Every structure is written in C-alpha cells, then in structure tokens.
Amino acid sequence: MTLLSVKDLRVTFDTEAGVVEAVRGVSFSLGRERLGIVGESGSGKTMTGRSVLRLIRPPGRIDAAEMVFDGQDLMKASEREMRALRGQRIAMVMQDPKYSLNPVMQVGAQLMEGLRQRDRLGGAEAKKKAIAALEAVQIRDPERVMAAYPHELSGGMGQRVMIAMMLIPNPDLLIADEPTSALDVTVQAEVLSILDGLVRDRGMGLIFISHDLRLVARFCDRVLVMYKGKIVEELAARDLLAAKHPYTQGLLNCLPRIGGDRGPLPGLDRTADWARA
Amino acid sequence: MAMNTSLLNGRLRMVLGFVVSLVVTIFGLLLVTFIIGRVVPIDPILSIVGERATQAQIEAARVALGLDKPLWQQFFIYVFNAFQGDLGMSIRTGEPVIDAVTRHFPATLELATIATILGVIAGVPAGVLAATRPGSMADHVVRLVGLMGYSMPVFWLGLIGLLVFYGQLGWVGGPGRLDAMYDMMYDFEVPQRTGMILLDTAFAGRWDMFANAISHIILPAGLLGYVSMAYISRMTRSFMMNELGQEYITTARVKGMPERRVIWVHAMRNVLVPLITVVALSYAYLLEGSVLTETIFAWPGLGSYITDALMVADMPAVLGGTVVVGVAFVALNMVSDLLYRLVDPRAR
Numbered sequence: 203m204t205l206l207s208v209k210d211l212r213v214t215f216d217t218e219a220g221v222v223e224a225v226r227g228v229s230f231s232l233g234r235e236r237l238g239i240v241g242e243s244g245s246g247k248t249m250t251g252r253s254v255l256r257l258i259r260p261p262g263r264i265d266a267a268e269m270v271f272d273g274q275d276l277m278k279a280s281e282r283e284m285r286a287l288r289g290q291r292i293a294m295v296m297q298d299p300k301y302s303l304n305p306v307m308q309v310g311a312q313l314m315e316g317l318r319q320r321d322r323l324g325g326a327e328a329k330k331k332a333i334a335a336l337e338a339v340q341i342r343d344p345e346r347v348m349a350a351y352p353h354e355l356s357g358g359m360g361q362r363v364m365i366a367m368m369l370i371p372n373p374d375l376l377i378a379d380e381p382t383s384a385l386d387v388t389v390q391a392e393v394l395s396i397l398d399g400l401v402r403d404r405g406m407g408l409i410f411i412s413h414d415l416r417l418v419a420r421f422c423d424r425v426l427v428m429y430k431g432k433i434v435e436e437l438a439a440r441d442l443l444a445a446k447h448p449y450t451q452g453l454l455n456c457l458p459r460i461g462g463d464r465g466p467l468p469g470l471d472r473t474a475d476w477a478r479a
Numbered sequence: 480m481a482m483n484t485s486l487l488n489g490r491l492r493m494v495l496g497f498v499v500s501l502v503v504t505i506f507g508l509l510l511v512t513f514i515i516g517r518v519v520p521i522d523p524i525l526s527i528v529g530e531r532a533t534q535a536q537i538e539a540a541r542v543a544l545g546l547d548k549p550l551w552q553q554f555f556i557y558v559f560n561a562f563q564g565d566l567g568m569s570i571r572t573g574e575p576v577i578d579a580v581t582r583h584f585p586a587t588l589e590l591a592t593i594a595t596i597l598g599v600i601a602g603v604p605a606g607v608l609a610a611t612r613p614g615s616m617a618d619h620v621v622r623l624v625g626l627m628g629y630s631m632p633v634f635w636l637g638l639i640g641l642l643v644f645y646g647q648l649g650w651v652g653g654p655g656r657l658d659a660m661y662d663m664m665y666d667f668e669v670p671q672r673t674g675m676i677l678l679d680t681a682f683a684g685r686w687d688m689f690a691n692a693i694s695h696i697i698l699p700a701g702l703l704g705y706v707s708m709a710y711i712s713r714m715t716r717s718f719m720m721n722e723l724g725q726e727y728i729t730t731a732r733v734k735g736m737p738e739r740r741v742i743w744v745h746a747m748r749n750v751l752v753p754l755i756t757v758v759a760l761s762y763a764y765l766l767e768g769s770v771l772t773e774t775i776f777a778w779p780g781l782g783s784y785i786t787d788a789l790m791v792a793d794m795p796a797v798l799g800g801t802v803v804v805g806v807a808f809v810a811l812n813m814v815s816d817l818l819y820r821l822v823d824p825r826a827r
C-alpha cells in the first residue's frame with residue numbers, strides 16, 4: 203500500500219547569483235515503512251523532506267510530475283488542505299531543538315498548541331494528552347518540563363519534546379531530518395531508540411534523513427542515496443555492503459566522526475561519470 | 480523548591496539592581512547639572528539682586544543661596560534638596576521650580592504618550608505587513624512612508640497642518656491644549672489628579688472637555704506619532720523578517736498552524752523582545768525632544784518651559800527641568816527593562 207508517491211521532484215531557488223537546483227528530479231514511493239535518505243551535506247535531503255510538507259520558503263520553488271499522499275495530490279492541494287495534512291497526518295522532527303522550539307513559549311504551550319487550537323480541546327484534557335506524550339518519550343518529570351522554557355532543557359530533552367510534540371496527533375508519516383545530529387553523542391542512541399520504538403509501535407511511515415549511512419541502514423528498511431540533488435542509488439538496507447555506486451561506497455568508507463554535518467567527502471573521486479551532469 | 484528560592488533570589492537581585500542603578504543615575508544627573516550650573520557664565524546673584532545692589536546686599540544673597548559654603552557641601556545640599564523635591568527657585572518667576580515642572584511635565588507626557596500609542600498602532604502592523612510581503616507594493620509604500628518620517632521637517636509640517644486642518648477646514652482645535660473657554664473650566668471645575676487633561680476629564684466624566692482636548696492634541700500627536708511610526712515600522716519590519724527566517728517558525732507551520740497565528744503569536748512574541756527597547760527609545764526621544772512641536776502648537780510642556788527659561792538665563796529652571804526629564808528617562812528605562820524580562824524568559 204503506497205502512502206506517498208513522488209515523481210520527478212524538483213526544488214529550484216531563483217537567487218541573484220542565478221538559479222540553484224537543490225533537488226533535481228527525485229522519485230520515490232513509500233508505504234508504512236522506514237525509508238532512509240542519505241547524502242553529504244548540501245545534497246538536497248532537507249529540501250526533499252520539506253517539499254512533502256510544501257514548506258519551502260521563497261525564493262524556493264517546488265515542481266513535481268507527481269506528489270501524492272494517501273490519494274491526495276499535494277501539488278494541487280490548496281494551502282488550507284495542506285494545513286489540514288500538516289501536523290495531523292504528516293509531521294516533521296527537525297535537526298536542532300535549540301532552534302526548532304519557540305524560545306519565548308513554555309514547552310507545555312507548544313505541546314498543547316495543536317490540541318487546543320486545532321482540536322479545540324479544553325485545557326485539562328490537552329494537558330493530560332501532552333503529559334502522556336512526554337511520558338511516551340520517557341520524560342520522567344513531565345510537569346516540570348511542561349513549565350520550562352526551551353533554553354532550560356538539554357539538547358536530548360529538547361529533541362524528546364520535539365518528538366513528543368510531532369507524534370501527539372498520531373501522524374501517518376513522520377519525516378525526521380537529522381534528528382540526532384545536533385545532540386551529544388552520549389544521548390544520540392537513546393533518542394534514536396525512543397523514536398524508533400514509537401514509529402514501530404504506531405506503524406507509521408518514516409522518512410529518516412541523515413548524512414550517516416550506517417545509522418540510516420540500522421533504522422530503515424530501504425535507503426536512498428542522494429548526491430547533488432539526485433538519487434544515485436536505491437537499495438535495501440541489508441544490501442548496503444553490496445552497494446555498487448562509488449559515492450555510496452565512499453559514504454560507507456567514511457568513518458563516523460563526532461559532530462554535525464560533514465563537509466564534502468574527502469578522498470572521493472568526483473571526476474567519474476556519475477559525478478557529472 | 481530549590482527552583483523557587485533561586486527564583487526569589489533572582490527577583491530580589493533584580494529589584495536591588497534597579498534601585499542601585501536608579502540612585503546612581505540620578506546622582507550622576509544631579510552632578511552634571513550641578514557642574515553646569517557652576518560653570519555657565521551667569522551670575523545667579525546678580526540676576527536676583529539686580530545690577531545696582533550694594534556689596535552687603537550681594538553678600539547677603541550669597542549666604543541665602545548657600546554659595547559661601549565649599550563646593551562639595553553645596554553639591555550635597557543640592558542633592559539632598561533634590562531628593563526632597565526641592566529644585567530651587569525660578570529666577571524669572573520666583574516660583575519653586577518643582578511647581579512649574581509638575582505643571583508642565585504632564586502636558587509633555589500626555590503628548591508623547593498619545594504620539595507613541597499612535598506610532599505603535601500604525602507602525603507595528605505596517606512593519607509586519609511589509610515583512611510578510613517583502614518586495615511587494617505594500618512593502619515599498621511602508622518603506623517610503625517610513626523614510627519620509629525620518630527626513631520630515633516637523634516645523635514646516637506643523638505649520639502647514641495648523642493652517643489647513645485648523646485654519647481652513649476647522650477639523651481640529653488650534654494651538655494650546657484646550658479652547659480658551661475650556662481652559663478656564665479645566666482650571667476651576669475639574670480636579671487635576673494627573674495634570675493630563677485627557678485623563679482628568681475622563682475621570683471627572685467631562686466628555687465635552689475630553690473631546691475638545693482630543694481635537695487639540697490630535698494634530699501635534701499625529702505629527703510626532705508619524706515620526707515614531709517611521710522608526711517603529713522600520714524596526715518591526717526588520718525584526719519580523721529575522722524571526723520569520725527562524726526554524727521554530729517552520730515548526731509552527733509543520734504543526735499546521737495558520738499563517739495568522741504563525742506571525743502574530745509565534746513570531747510576534749519574539750519580535751516584542753527587541754521591539755520594547757525600540758518603543759522605549761522612541762518614547763524617550765519624544766519626551767525630551769518635542770520642543771519644536773511644543774513651540775509651534777503653543778503646548779505648555781516641559782520642552783517649551785525649559786526653552787523659555789533658557790532664553791532668559793533662568794538656570795535653576797533649566798537645570799531643574801533637565802533633572803526631571805532625566806528622571807523620566809531613567810524610569811522609562813526601568814519599565815522597558817522590566818517588560819523585556821517579562822517577554823524574554825532567557826533574560827530572567
């Protein structure tokens with residue numbers, strides 16, 4: 203059963219310096235499974251993920267031959283229809299909770315916002331659900347976290363809040379864009395296992411974006427490898443070691459390093475045929 | 480519990496910090512005005528006793544004014560008196576400076592407050608409109624209107640405004656805070672609780688007088704409000720653009736929040752943090768800098784009081800008025816600081 207089908211997706215930026223093609227004809231489809239997207243920094247992973255929510259800011263532009271979510275044509279949907287999908291059916295966990303949570307709003311208010319504004323729940327009921335969501339991401343003192351402001355939380359804590367917030371409406375599809383890249387290595391595994399457990403339990407589709415091929419292989423069924431806005435290879439996670447593409451092999455050989463996004467891969471031959479065009 | 484006590488300590492430290500900075504600032508202000516008062520080539524005794532006074536008369540005046548004491552003593556007497564609300568006697572009128580100042584300051588405060596309110600009401604939405612549609616017609620209009628506010632010849636526009644809206648069209652009241660008839664009534668029939676006519680007449684339920692005061696204040700306040708709006712709209716635009724580019728905005732959109740809420744709740748709450756400082760600055764600027772407007776509109780505010788005093792070298796009046804403006808400035812700063820902490824949890 204196909205949940206999301208994307209054909210020939212393109213994201214273009216008309217900048218003063220000229221036209222930048224961030225995504226150049228990406229096609230994939232996804233059921234209630236876990237799809238990984240890997241690639242070096244700047245390869246267009248984030249733009250691909252955000253296109254699905256139609257959240258590319260101008261001057262960015264989205265074009266696609268097809269982008270269908272559960273029978274609904276996302277390219278033709280009105281802004282109102284998109285809003286009904288966002289949060290409710292498609293959600294996204296972003297990279298760094300330090301920036302992705304509103305700094306001047308209490309965590310509780312941000313958690314309950316969807317419940318109160320969209321679902322029109324009363325305060326007590328919304329609070330109960332928010333607390334349950336925090337408990338689901340293994341936060342032990344939800345009351346205190348609800349009253350806190352984002353800057354009072356650690357990175358790992360902030361990302362759990364983000365995951366809890368995005369999972370409250372029980373979406374069908376979750377896009378996780380480098381959900382642990384900004385975290386301390388010590389908490390990365392913990393946050394990942396929480397995310398993985400929830401996605402499995404609730405049987406939702408997952409697009410897991412990362413620059414770390416091994417990580418993606420561990421958490422996903424299928425992997426797309428992106429380079430310069432294109433998919434250069436698609437393979438089942440278990441076949442990873444048999445990857446044929448030199449770029450994928452390059453990603454595999456690149457030992458994991460501590461810290462966030464890596465720059466372009468060193469020691470990779472970019473003069474070969476695949477790297478052109 | 481641990482969190483609570485630390486919060487309490489934080490509050491206490493904050494209040495203490497405020498008190499200390501207030502005292503230090505006012506002390507410094509008094510020092511400066513004291514020094515100016517001694518340095519200017521105006522003999523305070525001569526202006527009191529006149530040019531044909533005898534040596535004995537001059538000496539008596541010196542003692543009466545405390546000028547025979549050492550400078551540091553004079554300064555402490557000055558500070559001591561000031562903290563008790565005694566800013567000396569006006570040479571020109573022989574009236575205590577504090578009395579004149581408390582009469583004139585409310586007029587300035589009222590004008591600056593209305594102008595600031597107008598500036599915020601017009602400037603914030605204009606800035607938001609421009610920020611959410613960068614490069615659009617609306618954006619260009621807002622920027623042009625803002626630019627004009629910067630280079631606006633207040634004097635000229637004030638006169639033209641009076642000529643057209645008062646002289647020709649008769650839509651607004653003329654110079655002064657009230658029509659002559661109401662001026663008398665205000666003095667005799669309305670309890671002057673605040674010295675601000677709009678408030679006093681509202682408290683007394685004298686809506687006829689209130690309406691008349693509005694018709695008088697609308698033109699000068701509109702003019703100053705325009706200047707304030709120019710600054711506020713420009714800053715709002717840039718703050719809002721900056722906030723709309725942040726990741727938490729994307730989060731709100733991912734959650735399916737409508738654009739109205741994204742802008743006016745999520746972004747605006749963050750815009751408020753720097754905007755408070757901008758509004759306070761613009762307010763302070765109007766409190767101390769509306770002399771020209773007060774002159775054109777015969778507005779009996781502190782600005783025109785100080786200017787008139789300066790013309791006749793009435794130094795106690797000039798310096799006393801300056802001290803009051805300075806205190807207002809410090810108070811405004813404190814309020815904006817408090818508000819700042821209120822809207823930004825990171826600053827607490």
Ligand SMILES: Nc1ncnc2c1ncn2[C@@H]1O[C@H](COP(=O)(O)OP(=O)(O)O)[C@@H](O)[C@H]1O
Nearest residue numbers: 215217222224242243244245246247248249250
């Ligand atoms: N506002 C923008 N203007 C121009 N180009 C942009 C803009 N935002 C992103 N891009 C381009 O899109 C490309 C892909 O970005 P992104 O999807 O964030 O990469 P990734 O997530 O794989 O690191 C980048 O190489 C960048 O050049």
Ligand SMILES: [Mg+2]
Nearest residue numbers: 247248249380
């Ligand atoms: Mg990215």
